[in-house]
Amino acid sequence: MNPLLQLNDVNTHIHDFHILEGISIQVPREGVTVLLGRNGAGKTTTLRTILGFNPPSSGEIRFDEDLINGWAPFRIGSLGIGYVPEDRGIFSGLTVYENLKVAARDGVKEMDRRLEKVFELFPDLKRATKQQAGTLSGGQQQMLALARILVSKNRLLLIDEPSSGLAPIIVDRVAEAISELKKELPILLVEQNYNMAKQIGDNYYIIDQGRCVHEGQMQDLEDKPELKQRYLGVSV
Amino acid sequence: MFDTLFFHLLLNGLAHGMLIFLIASGLSLIFGLMRVVNFTHGSFFMFGAYVGRSIYLATDSFVLAILGGLLFGFVCGGLVERIAIRPFFGNRVQLLLLTLGMMLVMNELVKIIWGPTILRFPRPDYLIGSFMLGDIILPYYRMFIVGFGLVVLVIVYLFLNKTRLGITIRAGVENPEMVQSFGINIKQVFTFTFALGVSLASVGGVISGPFLSVYPEIAMDNILVAIIAVVVGGIGSFGGSVAGSLLIGLINSFGGFYLPQAAMAFNVVLMALVLLVRPQGLFGRGGVAGGR
Numbered sequence: 025m026n027p028l029l030q031l032n033d034v035n036t037h038i039h040d041f042h043i044l045e046g047i048s049i050q051v052p053r054e055g056v057t058v059l060l061g062r063n064g065a066g067k068t069t070t071l072r073t074i075l076g077f078n079p080p081s082s083g084e085i086r087f088d089e090d091l092i093n094g095w096a097p098f099r100i101g102s103l104g105i106g107y108v109p110e111d112r113g114i115f116s117g118l119t120v121y122e123n124l125k126v127a128a129r130d131g132v133k134e135m136d137r138r139l140e141k142v143f144e145l146f147p148d149l150k151r152a153t154k155q156q157a158g159t160l161s162g163g164q165q166q167m168l169a170l171a172r173i174l175v176s177k178n179r180l181l182l183i184d185e186p187s188s189g190l191a192p193i194i195v196d197r198v199a200e201a202i203s204e205l206k207k208e209l210p211i212l213l214v215e216q217n218y219n220m221a222k223q224i225g226d227n228y229y230i231i232d233q234g235r236c237v238h239e240g241q242m243q244d245l246e247d248k249p250e251l252k253q254r255y256l257g258v259s260v
Numbered sequence: 261m262f263d264t265l266f267f268h269l270l271l272n273g274l275a276h277g278m279l280i281f282l283i284a285s286g287l288s289l290i291f292g293l294m295r296v297v298n299f300t301h302g303s304f305f306m307f308g309a310y311v312g313r314s315i316y317l318a319t320d321s322f323v324l325a326i327l328g329g330l331l332f333g334f335v336c337g338g339l340v341e342r343i344a345i346r347p348f349f350g351n352r353v354q355l356l357l358l359t360l361g362m363m364l365v366m367n368e369l370v371k372i373i374w375g376p377t378i379l380r381f382p383r384p385d386y387l388i389g390s391f392m393l394g395d396i397i398l399p400y401y402r403m404f405i406v407g408f409g410l411v412v413l414v415i416v417y418l419f420l421n422k423t424r425l426g427i428t429i430r431a432g433v434e435n436p437e438m439v440q441s442f443g444i445n446i447k448q449v450f451t452f453t454f455a456l457g458v459s460l461a462s463v464g465g466v467i468s469g470p471f472l473s474v475y476p477e478i479a480m481d482n483i484l485v486a487i488i489a490v491v492v493g494g495i496g497s498f499g500g501s502v503a504g505s506l507l508i509g510l511i512n513s514f515g516g517f518y519l520p521q522a523a524m525a526f527n528v529v530l531m532a533l534v535l536l537v538r539p540q541g542l543f544g545r546g547g548v549a550g551g552r
């Protein structure tokens with residue numbers, strides 16, 4: 025089966041900087057694909073390039089049948105690509121329910137239909153629907169960011185550093201939630217926290233200086249301490 | 261101390277505050293969402309007054325004048341956004357110069373069409389006269405302005421809080437990129453918000469006509485106080501624009517009576533004080549620059 029998302033030799037410039045220098049990755053139709061690499065390697069830019077926020081200067085991005093490079097971000101979003109940025113992108117002045125409503129691309133009816141399941145996954149949110157999102161804890165905000173993606177029919181999730189800035193016990197809960205999600209949706213995950221990546225990832229790409237330097241099955245990476253040390257800073 | 265003079269100044273201040281609110285609310289939403297300081301906002305207020313007056317004189321219907329002012333503002337606002345603002349989007353300096361230049365052109369254009377002199381905008385018969393509450397004289401027209409402002413306030417508030425488009429506008433003020441990731445064409449939201457904001461200013465101009473009369477300088481006078489009201493209330497905050505406008509209206513009314521030479525200075529001092537104590541404005545969140 026051909027992959028759901030495919031990047032072929034994608035180059036991205038931001039102002040005068042050449043950030044992605046010919047990235048090629050494939051995201052299969054199920055499981056979690058993890059982008060690994062040090063700070064500044066180009067992982068977040070890869071996600072933002074897919075989403076059209078930093079359009080590529082050359083190369084091609086294919087989502088299912090469509091060649092989507094150059095598309096406006098809202099068109100890419102409407103294809104069913106959900107995005108959780110590293111800062112969560114919560115609308116802090118809106119209530120939890122309003123946050124979900126903005127995200128309800130397929131209408132409020134469809135959202136209400138899906139909410140029951142979403143609240144089952146994130147019971148904290150159910151109690152806080154009328155609360156201002158800015159007053160939620162970091163972990164709850166992460167849950168809300170994930171919930172926003174689940175209220176519409178999405179086909180792929182892009183999640184950037186879900187563990188960032190969270191206490192270890194909350195990281196575990198987020199990891200559990202993502203493990204639940206991966207049963208239903210393919211996920212492209214950026215994660216610096218190697219343990220979390222190991223726990224939920226299926227495939228990986230290691231990105232360094234805007235290029236893919238390595239790829240493979242997540243479980244095989246365990247036996248490659250030299251890769252882990254060189255590109256991820258994981259001590260052996 | 262609550263003599264008739266006090267109530268007179270209070271009503272005057274509220275009426276003026278409501279007119280400022282009609283300019284400031286759109287200005288604030290447009291700046292919050294699009295980071296554009298729209299200097300044409302005062303000019304559309306002025307144009308609204310002229311257009312409304314012409315419609316009223318031609319049709320003898322004040323309701324038609326109000327509807328005409330709304331429609332005029334909505335259409336012109338939408339066109340200005342699509343034709344003039346959108347190509348320069350993201351370049352704040354160019355946009356600032358652009359709207360400033362358009363303001364100057366509009367302020368001259370109005371003199372070519374209607375002449376430079378003060379024009380009288382007659383009140384409709386049913387809004388002439390006053391209501392007597394004991395010794396207190398409450399002119400119908402000023403009460404009408406306050407009432408009209410309140411109705412607009414409630415409608416816009418409900419729109420921003422209860423409809424998906426309104427909620428999307430508020431979300432866009434915080435994070436337009438995220439809004440797009442949910443499949444929403446933010447450019448259409450920008451055009452609509454700009455058109456809505458300009459139509460509020462324009463209809464504000466219509467109802468200001470019989471109160472302030474109609475002359476070219478109302479553009480400049482009102483855009484300045486509206487900008488101050490927005491900064492005082494908190495950029496991008498609808499509640500802030502309400503509070504800021506009423507505060508400025510009342511200060512102008514009372515200050516203008518007791519110390520007329522210093523009326524404008526009061527506004528600026530209030531703005532300076534608010535910025536010193538709460539740089540994000542009374543109801544704002546984040547810094548004045550908004551972090552973007």
